Amino acid sequence: MGRNRTSRRWSRAALVATAAVAVLLAPATASADPGSADEAQRLVAEASKQLATLDEQVHEAELTVAAQQQAAVDAATRASQAEAVLAGYGPQLVAIAQSAGTSQSRMAAFLTSESAADVVQQMTTLDLIAAHTEGLLAEVSVAQRTAEQARADADAAAAQATASLAELERQRAEVQTRVETYEADFARLSAAEQAAVTTSVAGPSLAAPETASVVAAAPSEAVATVLETALAQVGDPYVWAGSGPDGFDCSGLTSFAYAAAGVALPHSSRAQAQMGTAVSRSELQPGDLVFFGSPVYHVGIYVGNGKMVHARTFSQPVAVTSVDMAGYAGARRIL
Structure with a gap:
């Protein structure tokens, strides 16, 4: 029995x-x-x-x-x-x-x-x-x-x-x-069609800001480390389930950047969206995580001046784009 x-x-x-x-x-x-x-x-x-x-x-x-x-x-x-x-x-x-x-x-x-x-x-x-x-x-x-x-x-x-x-x-x-x-x-x-698809899904690619100026404007040394690490990955390929150091998906990039500052984030944008403190669009600071979709399926790191760095989408490299792309769902402050 x-x-x-x-x-x-x-x-x-x-x-x-x-x-x-x-x-x-x-x-x-x-x-x-x-x-x-x-x-x-x-x-x-x-x-x-x-x-x-x-x-x-x-x-x-x-x-x-x-x-x-x-x-x-x-x-x-x-x-x-x-x-x-x-x-x-x-x-x-x-x-x-x-x-x-x-x-x-x-x-x-x-x-x-x-x-x-x-x-x-x-x-x-x-x-x-x-x-x-x-x-x-x-x-x-x-x-x-x-x-x-x-x-x-x-x-x-x-x-x-x-x-x-x-x-x-x-x-x-x-x-x-x-x-x-x-x-x-x-x-x-x-x-032209590829560019249109990428823009509609992941926002237009913008010129990356000078890393030194972004780091200087960071609210803390830990955030500066996160930003410097994330921006250093610009141009790396999008790799499904990638968490670095040579390829990333969206939550893989954010977890990689935060790990450099000693903060462990789960490799999941939805799980990351439950962490830290919620902040409004007008209160965004460099280093905040910004989320997209309902339910959440994408995440990037705000770098200031309305821009974010993120692993954009399949077939596209890590890039800096506008934070105001379709599906914006909110932001969380981890540090």
Whole structure:
């Protein structure tokens, strides 16, 4: 029965894990046969936005899987500790098994005692031993149940993490196929059409400000480090799921820049949008994170004067653009 219950637990865990990391992959649109150059441009732009959303969803799934894997490690540690406690009762259980039964000890006390007082004294001692034995066995029973439950929980957590990881790998492979299809469609556009798609999705590319002036205007040394690091990546390629040092996606760039200042950010724009303190558009300071989409699927770093640096989109390098591009959703101050 115990194995059957554990098997059912694993099955439920696998289903929950799969649901927890599921990414709904929308039908690809860019590879459809366009009726005109304008239609091709529109389809590629739509595909770019879809990929940005899927990119974010996969990052969220990665965070979920990482948390499940850590939970499995923690559960295994608790199970080992519970089993060690149970094993610690071993010597006492052996001693009980080797001792004479309580009823036999009581009879021996009656037959060998010279007085009623002696009988009472020995019987009292035996009662104390029996009570201790019963208490010890009760403790062992609790420890055994605790160890069995802890091991079952550890097995279920491991099964959940394994199922989630398998689902995540499937999603990564499918999204990578989508990326390759998008890049092929993008490459078929003319230079003017490519520029129009990029501008509509990720804003117009602007001249990067002088790093020295941006750093000088930073509100703190830590923010200056973030800005200097981010601006140093201008021109690096957009790489799906990239976190540097030679290629980035949007949240990969922000986490890379903040890591230089000793701040760990999750590789997820949506998760980053829950951190720090919300600031209005009019209160933006260099170093603030700026977010786009509802739900959030893109993030950049504000550098001042209405500009931000970000890993723009597929097929485009890290660049400085206007912060006022489509889909602006707010900003957060981390430092």
